[in-house]
Amino acid sequence: MRRPRPFACVALGIRGAAVFLLAALLISASTKLPDPLAAGSQGTELPILMYHSVLRDEKRSGKYIVSPHTIEEDLAYLSGHGYTAILPAELAGIVNRGGRLPEKPVIISLDDGYLNNLTYVLPLLEQYDMKAVIAVVGSYSEKFSEKPDPNPAYAHLTWADITLLADSGRIEIANHSYDMHRQSPRRGAKRKAGESASDYYNALVEDTGRTQSLLEEYCGILPTTYAYPYGHISPESVPILREMGFTVLLTCTEKVNRIGNDPEVLFSLGRFNRAGGVSTEKFMKQIGIE
Numbered sequence: 001m002r003r004p005r006p007f008a009c010v011a012l013g014i015r016g017a018a019v020f021l022l023a024a025l026l027i028s029a030s031t032k033l034p035d036p037l038a039a040g041s042q043g044t045e046l047p048i049l050m051y052h053s054v055l056r057d058e059k060r061s062g063k064y065i066v067s068p069h070t071i072e073e074d075l076a077y078l079s080g081h082g083y084t085a086i087l088p089a090e091l092a093g094i095v096n097r098g099g100r101l102p103e104k105p106v107i108i109s110l111d112d113g114y115l116n117n118l119t120y121v122l123p124l125l126e127q128y129d130m131k132a133v134i135a136v137v138g139s140y141s142e143k144f145s146e147k148p149d150p151n152p153a154y155a156h157l158t159w160a161d162i163t164l165l166a167d168s169g170r171i172e173i174a175n176h177s178y179d180m181h182r183q184s185p186r187r188g189a190k191r192k193a194g195e196s197a198s199d200y201y202n203a204l205v206e207d208t209g210r211t212q213s214l215l216e217e218y219c220g221i222l223p224t225t226y227a228y229p230y231g232h233i234s235p236e237s238v239p240i241l242r243e244m245g246f247t248v249l250l251t252c253t254e255k256v257n258r259i260g261n262d263p264e265v266l267f268s269l270g271r272f273n274r275a276g277g278v279s280t281e282k283f284m285k286q287i288g289i290e
Helices: 017-028 068-080 088-097 115-127 138-146 159-167 197-219 237-243 263-267 280-286
Strands: 044-046 048-051 105-112 132-136 171-175 225-227 248-250 257-259
Touching: 044 105, 068 115, 068 280, 088 105, 088 171, 088 248, 088 263, 105 115, 115 132, 115 159, 132 138, 132 225, 138 159, 138 197, 159 171, 159 197, 171 197, 197 237, 237 263, 248 263, 257 263
Parallel strands: 048 105, 105 132, 132 171, 171 225, 225 248
Antiparallel strands: 044 257
16 A cells, blocks of 8 residues: 655654644643633534444444434434534534524534445435535554455445545545544543643644545545544644644534534534434434424
8 A cells, every 4th residue: 555645734743843832832822622602602503413333233232333224214303303414514614704504404423434334324315315424543444445344343444435435425524533543542632641742742643644644645535624532632632633724623522512603613513422222203302403
């Protein structure tokens, strides 16, 4: 496999005192995550649904595995209740350029980049005229691109699969880290205890930038949405990811987002984790979609 070219200007191989100074300035600029309600209570409610693996037998393993039937019922419910699916990039464009959201917007997100998202989800999105964002882990896609495996139980999307999804016009590809989708030695993209500001800056930029490079090299895609692995967040990450060109950051905090004209809301968007074994009607009512 060809080696990726460096991600434009900010990704790999951070060096020099000037970079360390920039890191310190960025980190000191933020002491807490943006509060989307800080600007007031007005705005449009935006729920974001978060899925992971999709298997015909959702009881096979894992609480957050759902069946194609469950997703189809969810999409039918959203469509029947007047919701319009939008993509994070579209949301950022509307907020930053003063556009107008649909009356009842929703974002459908899928984390980890499972092959079964292509197998089962894309046809359902086409059937119900919906869109979704899929957050891929660079090291997973790299592994399965080098040695493809069609098993939907564990296989991840290859670069060719990702390109196919992006070309469908219904899928936005997000960055879910290269190798930070783990709980140790670092908890996701979170700053480690005792880690210096410059070391954290380098670690996050190098990891995130590697996936950016791979996606740009093999798929012609440069994501502007970042999904935090496991939802582990350090406030210092926000200015760093913004500096890298990300316009939307997805968390795992379960809340309905309220979207107004303040772009700060885009850097702490909450999502509702969709568990299997729960009826569509019950799940939707629990998160306020009726």
